[in-house]
Structures are given as C-alpha cells and as structure tokens.
Amino acid sequence: VNVTLDYFDYQSDFYDVYQVHCVPRYHEMTAMATGFLREALTAGTSRPQQSEPNWLESPWPESIAASPRILDLGCGTGNTSLTMSRLFPGAHITALDGSEGMIARAKDKLAAVGTGNADFRVADLSRPGWSGALADQPFHAAVSVLVLEHLPFDAYRTCLSETMKLLEPGGWLITVEGYEAPLGIELFYREMARLELQAVKEGRITRARLDEMKALSAANEKHYFSSMSQRQEWWLEAGYSPVEFIWQYYCVAVLVGRKPLY
Numbered sequence: 001v002n003v004t005l006d007y008f009d010y011q012s013d014f015y016d017v018y019q020v021h022c023v024p025r026y027h028e029m030t031a032m033a034t035g036f037l038r039e040a041l042t043a044g045t046s047r048p049q050q051s052e053p054n055w056l057e058s059p060w061p062e063s064i065a066a067s068p069r070i071l072d073l074g075c076g077t078g079n080t081s082l083t084m085s086r087l088f089p090g091a092h093i094t095a096l097d098g099s100e101g102m103i104a105r106a107k108d109k110l111a112a113v114g115t116g117n118a119d120f121r122v123a124d125l126s127r128p129g130w131s132g133a134l135a136d137q138p139f140h141a142a143v144s145v146l147v148l149e150h151l152p153f154d155a156y157r158t159c160l161s162e163t164m165k166l167l168e169p170g171g172w173l174i175t176v177e178g179y180e181a182p183l184g185i186e187l188f189y190r191e192m193a194r195l196e197l198q199a200v201k202e203g204r205i206t207r208a209r210l211d212e213m214k215a216l217s218a219a220n221e222k223h224y225f226s227s228m229s230q231r232q233e234w235w236l237e238a239g240y241s242p243v244e245f246i247w248q249y250y251c252v253a254v255l256v257g258r259k260p261l262y
C-alpha cells in the first residue's frame with residue numbers, strides 16, 4: 001500500500017485550488033519546466049555560427065515540435081500536460097499517475113480543452129518495472145513536476161534508469177523537485193502558511209478542510225528529500241549528461257538532464 005497515493009486520491013478534487021493559491025510559485029515552476037521543453041524541442045539540428053558547443057543541438061529536425069512524444073510522470077490533475085498540449089498542439093502526451101482520482105481529473109481537464117492526443121496510465125513509479133508497458137514508443141522528453149520527491153531513494157534511482165530507457169537518444173528528462181535544504185524548506189513552508197491563511201480569508205478554502213488536509217498530509221504524504229548535489233550525482237550515475245539546475249526557489253528546483261546521443 002502506497003499511503004502517499006491514498007493521500008493524493010483524497011486530495012484530487014481539491015488539488016487545483018490548493019496548488020494555485022497556496023503553493024509558492026507553482027505556475028512559475030511549471031512554466032520554467034515547459035519553457036525549457038520548448039527550447040529543447042525547437043533547437044533543431046543546425047548549430048549557431050559560433051564555435052561553442054550547442055548543448056541543445058538536437059538529433060531531430062525542428063519539425064519534431066509539430067508532433068513530439070512527451071511523458072508526464074506523476075501528472076496529477078493534468079496541469080503540466082495541459083500546458084504542454086497548448087505549447088505543442090500536435091504532441092502525443094502520455095500522462096501517468098499512481099492515483100486513479102488524479103488521472104480521472106487529468107482526463108476531464110484535457111478533454112474539456114479538446115486535446116485528443118493524450119493517453120492516460122495508472123502506475124506506481126516506486127514499483128520497479130512500471131516503464132515496461134510504455135517501452136514501444138520512445139519519448140522525446142519526460143517531464144515530472146513535484147513528484148519524484150515522493151519516491152524513496154532506491155526507487156528514485158530506479159525511476160531515473162527506467163525513464164532513461166524510455167527516452168530517444170538525445171531526449172530530455174525535466175523535473176521540478178523539492179530537495180533537502182533546511183533553511184529553504186523553512187522559508188518555503190512559511191510562505192505556504194501565509195498563502196493558506198490568505199486563501200481561508202478569501203473564502204477559497206475552509207479552515208476545516210485545510211486542517212483535515214494538513215493532518216492527512218502529515219500522516220500520509222511521504223517526502224524523501226536529498227541534497228541538490230546528491231540528486232545531480234544520481235542523475236549522472238544513471239547516464240544523463242549534462243545535468244543542470246536551471247531554476248530554484250528556496251527548496252524547489254528545476255533539473256534537466258539529457259540521454260546521450262550515442
């Protein structure tokens with residue numbers, strides 16, 4: 001039994017209100033991850049004039065942006081998938097989550113905007129082998145927003161390797177993750193507490209619902225934080241190169257890494 005997934009099931013009908021109003025910089029982190037994806041998928045095969053290496057140089061033509069295959073790992077209610085389907089209307093998006101409730105919301109959300117080019121999977125990323133069912137069609141990118149910090153460290157590392165196998169050579173893994181940073185965590189949660197108070201005042205959420213959610217989260221929503229340098233080391237060990245942090249806010253960062261071309 002994965003109690004974190006039970007918690008997200010409970011939270012799914014209320015998730016968007018909470019994320020949008022109470023999670024510091026939620027839009028910005030998604031925008032950074034999907035903005036990087038846009039750069040990576042539109043880089044094309046041509047090098048710029050100067051002699052420096054072009055780290056974004058792509059094995060695919062620019063036209064790949066017309067129909068990329070993208071995996072959303074831990075899609076939740078589908079916010080990142082929705083942003084990606086707007087950026088790339090011809091994309092084929094596979095949206096995966098361990099919570100049936102979340103997947104149901106993601107389906108509704110993408111259907112409401114008329115995105116037919118998505119499929120949905122329920123799978124637990126902490127169970128090795130989850131990637132087997134997806135192995136037939138390699139992805140140009142895998143994106144994962146606020147998910148991988150819920151995996152125990154062994155499962156995290158296995159997940160990196162399984163995702164690598166699902167990527168095309170030159171494909172990208174792009175994640176938003178919470179990481180270990182004692183001061184950063186305190187500052188992040190202080191800001192979140194202020195936003196929660198504000199949301200209660202504005203009538204977006206009742207005090208009772210917030211208290212119930214907090215109690216369930218404290219009991220069931222597991223986080224496994226490790227340092228940024230530890231995360232980077234694990235990505236490099238799994239074979240991603242380069243691996244870089246491209247954005248950070250207190251204890252949350254956007255990490256990008258690439259499957260080598262050869």
Ligand SMILES: C[S@@+](CC[C@H](N)C(=O)[O-])C[C@H]1O[C@@H](n2cnc3c(N)ncnc32)[C@H](O)[C@@H]1O
Nearest residue numbers: 008074075076098099124125126145146147150
């Ligand atoms: C904080 S939400 C993020 C959702 C979405 N990516 C977003 O940005 O709004 C975390 C998501 O990860 C999913 N999740 C957590 N642990 C998981 C696991 N072991 N396997 C699959 N999904 C998992 C939860 O069900 C939840 O939808």
